[in-house]
Amino acid sequence: MLPILVMDAILLVLAILLIIAERILVTYGECRVTINKEKILTVTGGESLLSYFAQNKIFVPSACGGKATCGYCKVEVLSGGGHILPTEEVFIKREDRQKGLRLACQVKVKNDLEVLVSEDLLQAQEYKTKIATITDLTHDIKYIVMKLVEPQEISFKPGQYIQFRIPEAEEFRAYSIASPPSQKNTIELIVRLVPGGLCSSYIHEVLDVDDEITVTGPYGDFYLREDSEREIVCIGGGCGMAPIRSILFHSMGKGMPRKITYFFGARSKKDLFYTEELESIERSYQNFRYIPVLSEPKPDDKWTGETGFVTQAVERYLRSNGNTEAYLCGPPPMIDAALKVLTKKGVHEMHIYYDKF
Ligand SMILES: Cc1cc2nc3c(=O)[nH]c(=O)nc-3n(C[C@H](O)[C@H](O)[C@H](O)COP(=O)(O)OP(=O)(O)OC[C@H]3O[C@@H](n4cnc5c(N)ncnc54)[C@H](O)[C@@H]3O)c2cc1C
Ligand code: FES
Structure with a gap:
C-alpha cells in the first residue's frame, strides 16, 4: 500500500492538472x-x-x-x-x-x-476619494476621513456602509459610514485593527494622508427608520460605534424628538473613545443618554460606571415596552445576546436591526 503522504501528493498533482486542463481546454x-x-x-x-x-x-x-x-x-x-x-x-x-x-x-x-x-444595489456607485485625516482613537482603532474627489457627493442613509478597495489586492472590505448623510463631500470611517487582517492592517499600517482610495456603495439595510416614532436603543462596542454615530448625528441634526439610549460596551477604559463628545451631546441634547459599560475595568481605571457585559446593562436599564426600536452593531455573540434580552423586554423582532461584524 502506498504511504498516505505519497497518495496525498498524487491527489494534489491530479487536482492541479485538472484545474490547468479546465483553464486551457474548457472555454464557455x-x-x-x-x-x-x-x-x-x-x-x-x-x-x-x-x-x-x-x-x-x-x-x-x-x-x-x-x-x-x-x-x-x-x-x-x-x-x-x-x-x-x-x-x-x-x-x-x-x-x-x-x-x-x-x-x-x-x-x-x-x-x-x-x-x-x-x-x-444598482444605485451603488464607485467613488474616487483622497485620504484627508487619519488619527488614533484607541490602541487598535483609527478614525479616517476620506474626501470625495469623483463624484464629489454621496447620498446614503444613516447606518449604511461602503466597500473599501485595497489597492493592488483587488479585494474589498465593508466599513460603516460614521458620518451623517448631511456631510455629502466626506466619508468618515472607524476601523479596528484585526491582527493579520488584510484590509485593516493596510488601513492601520500603510494608508497615509493624500492617498487615493476607491470605495463603492452605499449598501445595507441597517439604517435608521425615520418614519417611526418609537424610542431608540442602540447597542454597540468598538468599531460598532461607526454606524451608530451616523444615526446619532443625523437624528440630532434633524432635531428628532425621539428618545435615544446608547449602550456602549468595552473591556476597560483604554477601549473607550469619543467619551467627551458623547457626554457633551448628552448635556446639550436632552433626548440622548449615553451608557458606557466596562466588562473588565482595571484598578487604575477607577471606574465608577456600569460594569459587566453590555447586554447585562441593557437588561438592568431597559423598561419593558413595545414602543422601542433597536439598532445593534458588534460581534456576533454580542448581537445574539442582545437579541435575547431585547425580545424578553418586549421589543418586537421586526423592530430590531443589526449588522454583525
Ligand atoms: C456591513 C459591515 C460593516 C462593517 N463595518 C466595519 C467598521 O465600521 N469598522 C471596522 O473596523 N470593521 C467593519 N467591518 C468589518 C470589516 O469589513 C472587515 O471584516 C475587518 O476590517 C477585517 O478585515 P481584514 O481584511 O483586516 O481581515 P481579513 O483578512 O478578512 O481576516 C483575517 C482574519 O481575521 C478574521 N476576522 C475577520 N474579521 C474579524 C473580526 N471583526 N474580528 C475578529 N476576527 C476577524 C478572519 O476570519 C480571518 O481569519 C464591517 C463588516 C461588515 C460586514
Ligand atoms: S462575496 Fe460572496 S459571500 Fe462574500
Whole structure:
C-alpha cells in the first residue's frame, strides 16, 4: 500500500492538472447575462457572476472578496445558474432557494443567465476619494476621513456602509459610514485593527494622508427608520460605534424628538473613545443618554460606571415596552445576546436591526 503522504501528493498533482486542463481546454464562449429583464452583459464565460458584475460597474457588495464567507453578494438567478453549491447553503434559507437566491461569487457563468438584482444595489456607485485625516482613537482603532474627489457627493442613509478597495489586492472590505448623510463631500470611517487582517492592517499600517482610495456603495439595510416614532436603543462596542454615530448625528441634526439610549460596551477604559463628545451631546441634547459599560475595568481605571457585559446593562436599564426600536452593531455573540434580552423586554423582532461584524 502506498504511504498516505505519497497518495496525498498524487491527489494534489491530479487536482492541479485538472484545474490547468479546465483553464486551457474548457472555454464557455460568449454568454449573455440578462439583468432585471432589461440590461444585457455579453461576457466570455468562465468567471463568477460577481466578477462580471464588478467588470461592468455593477457594485454588488462582497465583504469577503468572493470567499463565500460573508453572504453579502446575494442575487436571484432565474435561469442558467446550475445547482446551489454547498458553500452557499449556509447563507441561503431553504425557502429562498426556490426563488433562485444565490451567492454571485459562487455562480460560475458557463451559459446564458437571467438574474434579478435589487434596484438599491444598482444605485451603488464607485467613488474616487483622497485620504484627508487619519488619527488614533484607541490602541487598535483609527478614525479616517476620506474626501470625495469623483463624484464629489454621496447620498446614503444613516447606518449604511461602503466597500473599501485595497489597492493592488483587488479585494474589498465593508466599513460603516460614521458620518451623517448631511456631510455629502466626506466619508468618515472607524476601523479596528484585526491582527493579520488584510484590509485593516493596510488601513492601520500603510494608508497615509493624500492617498487615493476607491470605495463603492452605499449598501445595507441597517439604517435608521425615520418614519417611526418609537424610542431608540442602540447597542454597540468598538468599531460598532461607526454606524451608530451616523444615526446619532443625523437624528440630532434633524432635531428628532425621539428618545435615544446608547449602550456602549468595552473591556476597560483604554477601549473607550469619543467619551467627551458623547457626554457633551448628552448635556446639550436632552433626548440622548449615553451608557458606557466596562466588562473588565482595571484598578487604575477607577471606574465608577456600569460594569459587566453590555447586554447585562441593557437588561438592568431597559423598561419593558413595545414602543422601542433597536439598532445593534458588534460581534456576533454580542448581537445574539442582545437579541435575547431585547425580545424578553418586549421589543418586537421586526423592530430590531443589526449588522454583525
Ligand atoms: C456591513 C459591515 C460593516 C462593517 N463595518 C466595519 C467598521 O465600521 N469598522 C471596522 O473596523 N470593521 C467593519 N467591518 C468589518 C470589516 O469589513 C472587515 O471584516 C475587518 O476590517 C477585517 O478585515 P481584514 O481584511 O483586516 O481581515 P481579513 O483578512 O478578512 O481576516 C483575517 C482574519 O481575521 C478574521 N476576522 C475577520 N474579521 C474579524 C473580526 N471583526 N474580528 C475578529 N476576527 C476577524 C478572519 O476570519 C480571518 O481569519 C464591517 C463588516 C461588515 C460586514
Ligand atoms: S462575496 Fe462574500 S459571500 Fe460572496
